[in-house]
Amino acid sequence: MTESQETTSRLLRGVHRTLTGLHPAFESVLAAIVGLLMGALVMWLWGYDPIVAYKSMLLGAFANKWGLADSGAIAAPLVLTALTFSICLRAGMFNIGAEGQLIMGGLATVSVGFFALPPGLHHIVALTFAMIAGGLWSIGPALLKLTRGVHEVISTIMFNWIAHFLSIFLIGTLLINSLSADQTIAVPASAIFSKLVRGTDLTYAIFVAIAFALIVYFVLWHTAIGYEVRAAGLNPSAARYGGIRTKRTMFLAFLLGGLSAGLGATMILMGSSSTHAMYRLHGQLRNIGFDGMAVAMVGRNHPIGILFSAMFFGGLSAGGRLMQLSSSPVPVQMVRLVMGVIVFTMAVPELAKIFPSIKEQTVTLGQGLKRLVTSSRGRRST
Amino acid sequence: MSEAPASGNVDGYYLRAENITKIYSDGTVAVRDVTMELHSSEIVGLLGENGAGKTTLTKILSGLLPPTKGRVISPRGRIRFTSPREALDFGIGMVHQHFALVGTFTAAENVALSHEHPFARIRLARARERLETLMEESGLHVPLDVPIEKLAVGEQQRVEILKVLSRDVDLLILDEPTSVLTPLEVDELFVLLRRLRDAGKSIILITHKLKEVQSVTDRIVVLRHGELVGDVVTVEATTEHLAKLMVGDVLEQEAGAVELSNEEFPVCRDRHAVDRTTDSVLHVESLSSRGNTGEVAVDDVSFDVYGGEIFGIAGVEGNGQSELVECLTGLRMPFEGTATIKGTNILGKDPRQIYRLGVAHIPEDRWELGLVLPFTLAENAILGVHRWEEFRGPLGFLRWGKINHHVRSLMDRFEIRATGPNAPAKSLSGGNQQKLIVGRELAKDPSIIVASQPTRGLDIGAAKYIRDLLVEMRGAGRAILLVSADLDEVLALSDRVAIMYEGEFMTVCPPENLNRERVGLLMGGVTEKEPVS
Numbered sequence: 001m002t003e004s005q006e007t008t009s010r011l012l013r014g015v016h017r018t019l020t021g022l023h024p025a026f027e028s029v030l031a032a033i034v035g036l037l038m039g040a041l042v043m044w045l046w047g048y049d050p051i052v053a054y055k056s057m058l059l060g061a062f063a064n065k066w067g068l069a070d071s072g073a074i075a076a077p078l079v080l081t082a083l084t085f086s087i088c089l090r091a092g093m094f095n096i097g098a099e100g101q102l103i104m105g106g107l108a109t110v111s112v113g114f115f116a117l118p119p120g121l122h123h124i125v126a127l128t129f130a131m132i133a134g135g136l137w138s139i140g141p142a143l144l145k146l147t148r149g150v151h152e153v154i155s156t157i158m159f160n161w162i163a164h165f166l167s168i169f170l171i172g173t174l175l176i177n178s179l180s181a182d183q184t185i186a187v188p189a190s191a192i193f194s195k196l197v198r199g200t201d202l203t204y205a206i207f208v209a210i211a212f213a214l215i216v217y218f219v220l221w222h223t224a225i226g227y228e229v230r231a232a233g234l235n236p237s238a239a240r241y242g243g244i245r246t247k248r249t250m251f252l253a254f255l256l257g258g259l260s261a262g263l264g265a266t267m268i269l270m271g272s273s274s275t276h277a278m279y280r281l282h283g284q285l286r287n288i289g290f291d292g293m294a295v296a297m298v299g300r301n302h303p304i305g306i307l308f309s310a311m312f313f314g315g316l317s318a319g320g321r322l323m324q325l326s327s328s329p330v331p332v333q334m335v336r337l338v339m340g341v342i343v344f345t346m347a348v349p350e351l352a353k354i355f356p357s358i359k360e361q362t363v364t365l366g367q368g369l370k371r372l373v374t375s376s377r378g379r380r381s382t
Numbered sequence: 383m384s385e386a387p388a389s390g391n392v393d394g395y396y397l398r399a400e401n402i403t404k405i406y407s408d409g410t411v412a413v414r415d416v417t418m419e420l421h422s423s424e425i426v427g428l429l430g431e432n433g434a435g436k437t438t439l440t441k442i443l444s445g446l447l448p449p450t451k452g453r454v455i456s457p458r459g460r461i462r463f464t465s466p467r468e469a470l471d472f473g474i475g476m477v478h479q480h481f482a483l484v485g486t487f488t489a490a491e492n493v494a495l496s497h498e499h500p501f502a503r504i505r506l507a508r509a510r511e512r513l514e515t516l517m518e519e520s521g522l523h524v525p526l527d528v529p530i531e532k533l534a535v536g537e538q539q540r541v542e543i544l545k546v547l548s549r550d551v552d553l554l555i556l557d558e559p560t561s562v563l564t565p566l567e568v569d570e571l572f573v574l575l576r577r578l579r580d581a582g583k584s585i586i587l588i589t590h591k592l593k594e595v596q597s598v599t600d601r602i603v604v605l606r607h608g609e610l611v612g613d614v615v616t617v618e619a620t621t622e623h624l625a626k627l628m629v630g631d632v633l634e635q636e637a638g639a640v641e642l643s644n645e646e647f648p649v650c651r652d653r654h655a656v657d658r659t660t661d662s663v664l665h666v667e668s669l670s671s672r673g674n675t676g677e678v679a680v681d682d683v684s685f686d687v688y689g690g691e692i693f694g695i696a697g698v699e700g701n702g703q704s705e706l707v708e709c710l711t712g713l714r715m716p717f718e719g720t721a722t723i724k725g726t727n728i729l730g731k732d733p734r735q736i737y738r739l740g741v742a743h744i745p746e747d748r749w750e751l752g753l754v755l756p757f758t759l760a761e762n763a764i765l766g767v768h769r770w771e772e773f774r775g776p777l778g779f780l781r782w783g784k785i786n787h788h789v790r791s792l793m794d795r796f797e798i799r800a801t802g803p804n805a806p807a808k809s810l811s812g813g814n815q816q817k818l819i820v821g822r823e824l825a826k827d828p829s830i831i832v833a834s835q836p837t838r839g840l841d842i843g844a845a846k847y848i849r850d851l852l853v854e855m856r857g858a859g860r861a862i863l864l865v866s867a868d869l870d871e872v873l874a875l876s877d878r879v880a881i882m883y884e885g886e887f888m889t890v891c892p893p894e895n896l897n898r899e900r901v902g903l904l905m906g907g908v909t910e911k912e913p914v915s
Binding site: 218222223224225227228230231234235237238239240241242243244245 | 711712713732733734735736737743745750751752753754755756757761764765766768769773774777778779780782
């Protein structure tokens, strides 16, 4: 190995170390391309011009600071709900409860409208309220799993529905806005993040999301607790052998995920929302928990990866609005189709693992046929 | 040494294996040039240690595994199947150690399920009818309408046997069928097997228990290291003879354990240096523990391990060694007894606390327990010590700089070949993975090392390296508890040897006092006190 190669490989290893787990980024890019191509195919079949549509979408999302800002505004809550999913997946669990935890976080956020505090302090109180609410809501499924063995997929789905109906009840009663009965009291101005880019939805709230992602990264990869969480997620028996209390790591992962999802609601209610209030069916918050799972997958369940993939999904949504206005007006629902195909493509690497066995069987079959042919030929000649 | 087969119909055979050799793709020779015959109305015992090739041979006999060389023929022609279903259609059925039953289904449903092709309608009533006749015929009774998971293990086994019998098999293969049964259930099973033999079936009983194989079989085939070393009529065989056949021939036995220390095994002989007048490092008293299925796996075991000695535990695997190690390393809670390390109780403590007392644990399964395979070398090198001050700084932050430095020194000291601290553990060879585990454990500066199957699956070089390390640690005054199914290894390395059988220590003595015949008898559950025929 020459000296320059040595340096390069050391550099690459350094990059690898910093972004542990990020190296399959290429796969995510590939999935995104496949998703966009499938979208193009559908557009073409329905008589739209995919090039025009995509051009307006991508330009709208990423070409200027206003586009980027709107994409970022949509990305911010997705980062946090994606983290919820990823932290738990790293701990070996499939937590799909971000949706419910997000709603609970939202209820807690708007409740700061009941009291007045100076700006800054009011922000901190609102963020804390949201995190506590999301965290508390995640403790339910965590305890059910750890004490009664209830599978987290079942319990989180149920907790999502409980949160849904509880929020409808609270929005219509305790939190109701006496002037406008279809919504809650609003987050007061003293707790709202100011705009980062004027004329867009992007506020300083996005820094909270980025900071939280970085914190999660440092916790998972640079602290003993995070190490334990990841070890228990990858091999619970080895973790137990290593003196790790797996129940504790699972509980912590759930709790951290809940904090993150709760915080997700503040990105909207203290940030991008125009009314800073929740509506009866919490339309602004809907599906952000579930979309976060797609973001997490494409981000390879790595906090840094999630930042990029959330930006990509945010761009799709922000640019999708403009796509409708282009000379080839594709309905905005196309964005969800593209997202679906991407998620599907992401699952393909797992499918590809089946291929070696298929290959093996084909080879065996081929050898069998060959033997058959040679034996019949041999018989004929004798 | 091949005696005449015991069966009455010498002229006809049911199956005949000719010069069977099986070499697995990784180069392991599992079976070497075995020729044997099976007859109807005969119970054949297949005797051998772990890894003697018993299971491989039966898989080949039942046509499930193609031999590398040789062939299996029946009077109806050569045998080669691609699935257990085909083998069943031919008339060969196998009852595995782990039952293939659906726990929530009843016996009738399970049997019906095994009869039909995947898309056929399940005809439960017909299966029931058939089962009832079969139960009458065989005298084998099971409750038909109770879910399998509610049945005792012995009953489950009977369902499994019924399931196979209901397919009209002529050859029934049972893989260690008695390991999960109570003594009473074993007796019942043997009555059943005899009845089936009298009805004309051919039966293969895979086992390592000498008494059982002598009490029920007509003929005994002994395998050692894949070779057929004995094919004897049961009534003519003595227990000593069988034991000798199983663990090694007479010449090796007379040579004694000391001579085993050839270049593969480090010489470790200065036993008088062990000072047993001081307090022991590990003290275990009347320890009893249950296994995973609730059976008593460790039964009233007491022993001491002193600094500067290797205490070896030999025995056929599955006789409680794993459970004993788990009890001593915080992974299992025994229901009785005490265990202390330098006077401190360790029962009820978790592994982290036990490591703090100076225990190193080289686990038997390096993939399942010893390593987190997707983790890097560095991450694996701190498993269990990740909370120690050298690696964990303020606020719980890991000191990756120090950890990587530590890993590099481990790589140097223990000759771990890898691209660097950030190579994933799964990219390492088996030997290097084991060296990583051993290195990590020895770096704890332990006072006692619990090494469970430390050289299993390793090539000779890596195995020798690890044995050398254990001897070196012994020389440095550490106490070592060595559990291994490799008899040669235990006898060569240990200062004292315990032979474990069904959760009990059959004996504890220096290896010089043992010869291979006695070891074979003890491993097969025959104590010297009992008279042997």
